[in-house]
Amino acid sequence: MYSLKDKVVVITGASSGIGEALAKEALKRGSRVAVCARNMDKLQAVFETGNESILLYAADVSKEVDCKTFIDAVSAKWGGVDVLINNAGVSMRALFEDADINVIKELMDINFWGTAYCSKYALPSILRNKGNITGVSSIAGYRGLPARTGYSASKFAMQGFLEALRTELLNTGVNVMWVCPGFTASNIRNTARNASGKVQGETPLDEGKLMSAETCAKIILDAIEKKKRSIVMTGQGKLTVWMNKLLPGLADKLVHKHFLAEPGSPLQKYER
Numbered sequence: 001m002y003s004l005k006d007k008v009v010v011i012t013g014a015s016s017g018i019g020e021a022l023a024k025e026a027l028k029r030g031s032r033v034a035v036c037a038r039n040m041d042k043l044q045a046v047f048e049t050g051n052e053s054i055l056l057y058a059a060d061v062s063k064e065v066d067c068k069t070f071i072d073a074v075s076a077k078w079g080g081v082d083v084l085i086n087n088a089g090v091s092m093r094a095l096f097e098d099a100d101i102n103v104i105k106e107l108m109d110i111n112f113w114g115t116a117y118c119s120k121y122a123l124p125s126i127l128r129n130k131g132n133i134t135g136v137s138s139i140a141g142y143r144g145l146p147a148r149t150g151y152s153a154s155k156f157a158m159q160g161f162l163e164a165l166r167t168e169l170l171n172t173g174v175n176v177m178w179v180c181p182g183f184t185a186s187n188i189r190n191t192a193r194n195a196s197g198k199v200q201g202e203t204p205l206d207e208g209k210l211m212s213a214e215t216c217a218k219i220i221l222d223a224i225e226k227k228k229r230s231i232v233m234t235g236q237g238k239l240t241v242w243m244n245k246l247l248p249g250l251a252d253k254l255v256h257k258h259f260l261a262e263p264g265s266p267l268q269k270y271e272r
């Protein structure tokens with residue numbers, strides 16, 4: 001068991017959704033918490049300023065220099081990092097045929113490179129502290145999802161990176177883990193990029209019926225404390241991962257059917 005009490009926990013992308021919930025739950029568990037997002041106003045709106053246990057920092061994780069200065073600021077305040085949760089992420093909803101290639105690059109820059117940069121700069125102190133590196137991945141990191149080519153590529157890249165890093169660090173006392181939430185209520189679908197790279201500004205799902213970000217955050221922090229290897233959170237997710245391994249052709253058909261049925265699905269273009 002690895003207690004989060006008094007640990008320095010760094011969370012990227014914490015101004016909404018799962019990251020915000022992770023930060024608030026880590027504070028409840030007695031951690032000192034450093035959070036970043038691009039928009040400082042949003043961070044200040046969701047976290048109490050003046051709380052000595054939280055550090056708010058404006059950083060764009062797709063920029064290496066921002067990741068370095070963020071981790072440096074955490075080290076200057078608290079002497080180093082125990083736990084890094086690479087959570088910042090954006091999604092997309094557009095066919096590859098229609099999407100500007102820069103959409104794929106932006107998703108790789110944020111979801112994959114953000115993870116690599118923050119992990120690189122936090123690793124020396126995490127090694128010293130025998131801490132944890134976590135990636136908030138997705139089922140899209142196990143199974144490619146249509147109209148989300150860039151998102152799937154970035155999450156596969158994240159998981160491959162973390163699995164390799166986990167194996168490198170196997171005998172160091174550092175635990176590397178990735179977690180795959182199912183559909184969770186958050187802002188991720190509103191900010192998903194459309195074909196031209198603009199935010200789509202709507203969600204095709206009924207967000208009220210999804211897992212709450214708070215429940216998702218508790219599962220992730222419990223998994224860090226139990227030093228898990230990886231977590232697939234929902235039954236639907238577990239079934240998808242399992243079926244993709246054993247019956248990949250059937251998985252193609254079922255995943256296609258699921259995403260074709262979404263309101264306004266880009267896949268309808270190929271059905272005419």
Ligand SMILES: NC(=O)c1ccc[n+]([C@@H]2O[C@H](COP(=O)([O-])OP(=O)(O)OC[C@H]3O[C@@H](n4cnc5c(N)ncnc54)[C@H](OP(=O)(O)O)[C@@H]3O)[C@@H](O)[C@H]2O)c1
Nearest residue numbers: 013015016017018037038039060061089183184186187188
């Ligand atoms: N919600 C789901 O259904 C679901 C399912 C599976 C996996 N996930 C994963 O969960 C993670 C969190 O997503 P969420 O659902 O909580 O979405 P969200 O509510 O949209 O939160 C995303 C957070 O990331 C920040 N962010 C985005 N780009 C950033 C950048 N370049 N640098 C720094 N911060 C950045 C956003 O703040 P700013 O815009 O102010 O920077 C925001 O705080 C993502 O990695 C996502 O892929 C979500």
